Amino acid sequence: MKIGYARVSTGLQNLNLQEDSLKKFGCDKIFTDHISGAKSHRPGLESAIEFVRSGDTIVVWRLDRLGRNMEDLIRIVNQLNERGIAFYSLQENISMDKASSTGQLMFHLFAAFAEFERNLILERSAAGREAARARGRFGGRPEKLSNDDLRLIKTLADSGTPIKSIAERWEVSRTTIYRYLGKLN
CATH class of the missing domain: 3.40.50.1390 (Resolvase, N-terminal catalytic domain)
Known part of the structure; x- marks a missing residue:
């Protein structure tokens, strides 16, 4: 049929x-x-x-x-x-x-x-990412906290301020605070 x-x-x-x-x-x-x-x-x-x-x-x-x-x-x-x-x-x-x-x-x-089409798409994507990196753009989500924020957070954490309070002040999760503190150590 x-x-x-x-x-x-x-x-x-x-x-x-x-x-x-x-x-x-x-x-x-x-x-x-x-x-x-x-x-x-x-x-x-x-x-x-x-x-x-x-x-x-x-x-x-x-x-x-x-x-x-x-x-x-x-x-x-x-x-x-x-x-x-x-x-x-x-x-x-x-x-x-x-x-x-x-x-x-x-x-x-x-x-x-x-x-062949899939490979061309991959090659074009890789070339586009490389061109962006050459211009200083790396993609991904922007960092939530600045370097100044990180220094202040470290000082607060070192002085005994609860991580929960720090996270609430910057409106991020406690996990985010721990992750950033881990990068600083």
């Missing part, structure tokens, strides 16, 4: 082109979403995935209608494949079915592209 899935991002768009193409291809049932692909919760897609059975094929108009990004697409298609469900994209004319040699090749290519 061929099960169609169509999605548009905004209420201003309509599903007519996708639905017509899916019907022409012979889809017996079509599930739809009017929601951004960036959203992880897509009720129509979830219903389609729940509806299909082993031996069925999920059909989309274009690959970008199914996954938010390459990694998401790979995850969804692999999930389908584990259940014995094939996948087909009309515009790209891509059929992914692990039962065929071509389908297996496509899965390996998609997996390689997904890994």
Whole structure:
């Protein structure tokens, strides 16, 4: 059985082109979403995935209608494949079915592209952090207490002021006070 899935991002768009193409291809049932692909919760897609059975094929108009990004697409298609469900994209004319040699090749290519995309993201993130460090920005949450505060806190703690009182004065937890005092020793 061929099960169609169509999605548009905004209420201003309509599903007519996708639905017509899916019907022409012979889809017996079509599930739809009017929601951004960036959203992880897509009720129509979830219903389609729940509806299909082993031996069925999920059909989309274009690959970008199914996954938010390459990694998401790979995850969804692999999930389908584990259940014995094939996948087909009309515009790209891509059929992914692990039962065929071509389908297996496509899965390996998609997996390689997904890994490549993840590695590029990691490299860009590392380069961005390095550039920020070179400019004196180290990220993370700003320190709650200044050096002057720390000197005063140490003096108070050394003179016997209860840690609870010190913590209340600076509106921090006792754990925070102990942590800062531990750094000073």
